[in-house]
Amino acid sequence: MEALQREVEQLQKENNLEKTVEDVQKTIDLLLHARQAIAADASAAPVTMAKLQNSVQQSFDRVNRDLKPVHQGLNNYQKAVTNMFKDKPLPTAENDALSSHPSLVNRAIAMHLLREGQFSVAATFIEEANAHPPQPEPTPGTPNPYLQEAWEKDLANGTFNSQKLQQQFAEMYHILHELKQQKNLAPAIAWAKERSIVLENRGSNLEFELCRLQFVCLFKGGDIQGPPADPVLGVLRAMQYARSDFGPFQHRYGKEVSELAAAMPFAHNMAESPYRRIFYNDSAWEEVATSFTREFCSLLGLSADSPLYIAATAGAIALPTLLKLQKIMKDKRTEWTTQNELPVEIPLPPAYHFHSIFVCPVSKEQATDQNPPMMMPCGHVIAKESLDKISKGARFKCPYCPAESHPREAKKVFL
Numbered sequence: 001m002e003a004l005q006r007e008v009e010q011l012q013k014e015n016n017l018e019k020t021v022e023d024v025q026k027t028i029d030l031l032l033h034a035r036q037a038i039a040a041d042a043s044a045a046p047v048t049m050a051k052l053q054n055s056v057q058q059s060f061d062r063v064n065r066d067l068k069p070v071h072q073g074l075n076n077y078q079k080a081v082t083n084m085f086k087d088k089p090l091p092t093a094e095n096d097a098l099s100s101h102p103s104l105v106n107r108a109i110a111m112h113l114l115r116e117g118q119f120s121v122a123a124t125f126i127e128e129a130n131a132h133p134p135q136p137e138p139t140p141g142t143p144n145p146y147l148q149e150a151w152e153k154d155l156a157n158g159t160f161n162s163q164k165l166q167q168q169f170a171e172m173y174h175i176l177h178e179l180k181q182q183k184n185l186a187p188a189i190a191w192a193k194e195r196s197i198v199l200e201n202r203g204s205n206l207e208f209e210l211c212r213l214q215f216v217c218l219f220k221g222g223d224i225q226g227p228p229a230d231p232v233l234g235v236l237r238a239m240q241y242a243r244s245d246f247g248p249f250q251h252r253y254g255k256e257v258s259e260l261a262a263a264m265p266f267a268h269n270m271a272e273s274p275y276r277r278i279f280y281n282d283s284a285w286e287e288v289a290t291s292f293t294r295e296f297c298s299l300l301g302l303s304a305d306s307p308l309y310i311a312a313t314a315g316a317i318a319l320p321t322l323l324k325l326q327k328i329m330k331d332k333r334t335e336w337t338t339q340n341e342l343p344v345e346i347p348l349p350p351a352y353h354f355h356s357i358f359v360c361p362v363s364k365e366q367a368t369d370q371n372p373p374m375m376m377p378c379g380h381v382i383a384k385e386s387l388d389k390i391s392k393g394a395r396f397k398c399p400y401c402p403a404e405s406h407p408r409e410a411k412k413v414f415l
């Protein structure tokens, strides 16, 4: 792997197109200059053209020379890749569950591009994917793949509306740009205010976080990183903003609003005050931007990170283990028989853990706050309603082992 990394670094640092682009630009400048000279004085055209011939030829030679190390670098990289994956099996219909779902792969790619804001690439991709419908290959799991898959149906029914998604993501990128680059909170606050109730129902703090940052900005004036330009004016501006906009927050964020008000007497030495962390928080902008992206995607029914990115990264983490497993199975002549389930545990980082839910093995219902998972002394867990039903308030036998216990001995499980 190190050899591959070295080649990538070499490509990025040395064998890149920087010099070529520079020399091409020089050629363009040369030509533009000549055009201007001829436009200014037509009689000078033959001389200018004659002079140009040599210089242009030299420029081309230079560009070709620039490109040589780039080609060499790419060649070395290709060799390193081939070397690295020499003995590794390529996915085939037998070991690749996705061969029968090329449309899903296309959809994931299209979604990824849209989410990354690569709108024109996404548009071309969708157009070309539709012009050349994929040919699904049968796999053991899907022996008879059908052509008309979800994506085609979605496209036909307008449920995968790339135009609409593009518009929505364009809005997201606009707001993010204003937030991160311009340090302008107004569009994000307007967006959050419009969806105030939905966000509150989701338990989101986004709207308040944005408004609190706005309060800090108003207090500090021009330089949002440093101390306030004019503390007295800053307090006036911030308090005026709080009076006009913090009304709806009084109930849910009473403590936080009081904190902001209590910080104002420290206007002249905020950096030494107990409220320092609110007014000098370097990561505040990054935090609200992340929080905004997460809420924006959630309201569209999407996760904050691109599923394709997550799947590819998780796959890359799992791949070495799976390759090792494949080799062991081959040596021992055994087969992996469980469909749709990995035969080994693949530990993934916590950010890759989704669906921390509990489904009661008795009632098959998903646990809720009202019906939480309960662990009996034997260690088995069932939902509270099932526990009540089975035990009827008296000693009872666990449905999964011979152990007996009283319902009051069961402990609530927090996920």
Ligand SMILES: [Zn+2]
Binding pocket: 376, 378, 379, 380, 398, 399, 400, 401, 402, 403
């Ligand atoms: Zn048990």
